Amino acid sequence: QQQVKQSPQSLIVQKGGISIINCAYENTAFDYFPWYQQFPGKGPALLIAIRPDVSEKKEGRFTISFNKSAKQFSLHIMDSQPGDSATYFCAAGGSGGGADGLTFGKGTHLIIQP
Amino acid sequence: DAGVIQSPRHEVTEMGQEVTLRCKPISGHNSLFWYRQTMMRGLELLIYFNNNVPIDDSGMPEDRFSAKMPNASFSTLKIQPSEPRDSAVYFCASSFPAGGPYEQYFGPGTRLTVT
Numbered sequence: 480q481q482q483v484k485q486s487p488q489s490l491i492v493q494k495g496g497i498s499i500i501n502c503a504y505e506n507t508a509f510d511y512f513p514w515y516q517q518f519p520g521k522g523p524a525l526l527i528a529i530r531p532d533v534s535e536k537k538e539g540r541f542t543i544s545f546n547k548s549a550k551q552f553s554l555h556i557m558d559s560q561p562g563d564s565a566t567y568f569c570a571a572g573g574s575g576g577g578a579d580g581l582t583f584g585k586g587t588h589l590i591i592q593p
Numbered sequence: 594d595a596g597v598i599q600s601p602r603h604e605v606t607e608m609g610q611e612v613t614l615r616c617k618p619i620s621g622h623n624s625l626f627w628y629r630q631t632m633m634r635g636l637e638l639l640i641y642f643n644n645n646v647p648i649d650d651s652g653m654p655e656d657r658f659s660a661k662m663p664n665a666s667f668s669t670l671k672i673q674p675s676e677p678r679d680s681a682v683y684f685c686a687s688s689f690p691a692g693g694p695y696e697q698y699f700g701p702g703t704r705l706t707v708t
Contacts, residue, residue: 511695513695513696515699520701521701521702522684522686522699522701522702523636523684523699525696525697525698528695568635568636572695579641580626580641580649580652581626581638581697582638583635583637586635
C-alpha cells in the first residue's frame with residue numbers, strides 16, 4: 480500500500496489553543512483525504528474530508544488545509560477542548576468514489592489540557 | 594440506523610483455533626471493508642468488497658485469512674489457524690459511494706486475543 484506519513488505521534492495542547500496535525504502522501508492518484516477521530520474502545524469516526532480541487536475546508540472548529548503541489552494536508556482544531564482529546568488519523572483514498580479502501584497514517588494521540 | 598454491527602466484540606482464543614468475525618454493514622451500503630488495527634502497524638486495509646464481490650485482497654496477510662460476503666447484509670473474516678501475532682482489533686466499515694462522497698462508516702471493532 481502507498482504510504483501516508485503523519486506527524487506528530489503525540490501532541491499536548493492547552494485548552495483554547497490550536498491543535499495542528501500534519502500528513503504527507505506519495506501517490507498522486509489519491510483524490511480523497513479524510514480525517515478520522517477515534518476514542519478509546521471505539522471505531523474511527525469521520526471528522527472532515529477534502530478533495531484536491533480545494534485548498535481548504537472548514538467545519539466548525541475543524542479545518543483541513545491542502546497543498547496539492549507539496550502533497551501535504553493538515554488538520555487544525557481551533558479553540559481545542561478537553562473533549563477533543565482522542566487519536567486522530569489522516570487517510571487517503573483513490574478515485575473509486577468511496578468504493579476503494581483507505582490508506583491511513585499512524586495516528587496522533589492528542590491531549591487537551593484543561 | 595443502527596450503524597455497522599460487528600460480533601463478537603471480544604474474542605479470546607488459543608493458538609491454532611479457528612476464529613470467525615462477523616459484520617453487518619449499514620443497510621443500503623454496497624461497499625464493505627475489513628481493517629486491522631495494531632499498535633505497531635496502525636490501521637491496515639485487509640480486503641474490500643463492492644456489491645458482494647471481493648475487489649482487492651492484497652492486504653490479507655496470509656492464506657490463513659479468508660473473507661466472504663454471501664449477501665449484501667453480512668460478511669465474515671475467518672482466521673484458520675490463528676496465531677498470537679493475529680491479536681489486534683479488527684474493524685469492519687461500509688460505504689455507499691453512489692449516494693454520497695466517500696464516507697466510510699466504521700463498526701465498533703472486534704478485539705481478538707490469541708494466546
